[in-house]
Amino acid sequence: MKVKNIVLVAISTLIVTVSYSQAKDLKQQKKAEKREQINRMISQEEEGAIIFQKQTVFGVKLNTDGYGMFLEMGRMKTARKANLYSLEIGERKHSKEEKLSTITGTYLSNPYIYGKINNFYYAKLGYAQQRLIGNKGNKNGVAVSAIYGGGLSAGLLKPYYLKVAGRQGNSTTDVKYNNNDSIFLDNPGYVLGSSGFSKGFGEIKFTPGLYAKTALRFDYGRYNELVSAIEVGINLEFYSKKMRWMLEQKQKQMFFQAYAAIEFGKRK
Numbered sequence: 001m002k003v004k005n006i007v008l009v010a011i012s013t014l015i016v017t018v019s020y021s022q023a024k025d026l027k028q029q030k031k032a033e034k035r036e037q038i039n040r041m042i043s044q045e046e047e048g049a050i051i052f053q054k055q056t057v058f059g060v061k062l063n064t065d066g067y068g069m070f071l072e073m074g075r076m077k078t079a080r081k082a083n084l085y086s087l088e089i090g091e092r093k094h095s096k097e098e099k100l101s102t103i104t105g106t107y108l109s110n111p112y113i114y115g116k117i118n119n120f121y122y123a124k125l126g127y128a129q130q131r132l133i134g135n136k137g138n139k140n141g142v143a144v145s146a147i148y149g150g151g152l153s154a155g156l157l158k159p160y161y162l163k164v165a166g167r168q169g170n171s172t173t174d175v176k177y178n179n180n181d182s183i184f185l186d187n188p189g190y191v192l193g194s195s196g197f198s199k200g201f202g203e204i205k206f207t208p209g210l211y212a213k214t215a216l217r218f219d220y221g222r223y224n225e226l227v228s229a230i231e232v233g234i235n236l237e238f239y240s241k242k243m244r245w246m247l248e249q250k251q252k253q254m255f256f257q258a259y260a261a262i263e264f265g266k267r268k
Helices: 002-046
Strands: 054-063 066-076 081-092 118-134 143-159 162-165 172-175 191-194 205-219 226-243 252-267
Touching (some): 054 081, 066 118
Antiparallel strands (some): 066 081, 118 143
């Protein structure tokens, strides 16, 4: 019985020792692989490569038909490819928009847009891939990446209100366009200006849509931990119905525009 117990203890000790040795070897192997990866990343960074695990970018963009801003989260998949997730908001402007002011006696009205029915805002939630085309070569160089992707787009139409003087001139009211109201076109002398940005938010109408984009990003940042870039590209949006925001102008479902953006952010 004693011999049997001794044998069992010896076998258990041997198993524990072997398991510990294997676990130790595996841990050392992982440390060596991690150290090798870090050394490789340092070497690539010295050569001008953009290396990161995650990045956060904020950008301001100017479209050929408006403006916007966006927040982008990126995750690196390989040395030359990253997945990007973005949220963008902005406003679209019609090419026929014209600001006017009314002069009544000695009074000059606030500017307003002639014939405007709605403000056209948009919000986009998207996914894209970034592929590195060319490394910086050195820390003072410029890295060039191709970006392509798409996602969901929400068209948001907010009624455009005007502040209008009463017929007797002693009162004002806020009015918006409807089929029975021709104040915009027939009575411009009574318009005192736009009612302001906040008017009409409770009446926003939502229209779902999709978008696709392709772009080139030029990263000129000197340090790998910081994002400093310029992006230029084209964008295509399609909505489920025509977006109506100007009187007597053709209403569209599809919008195509070019854009340029300035971007700043951090990598880690």
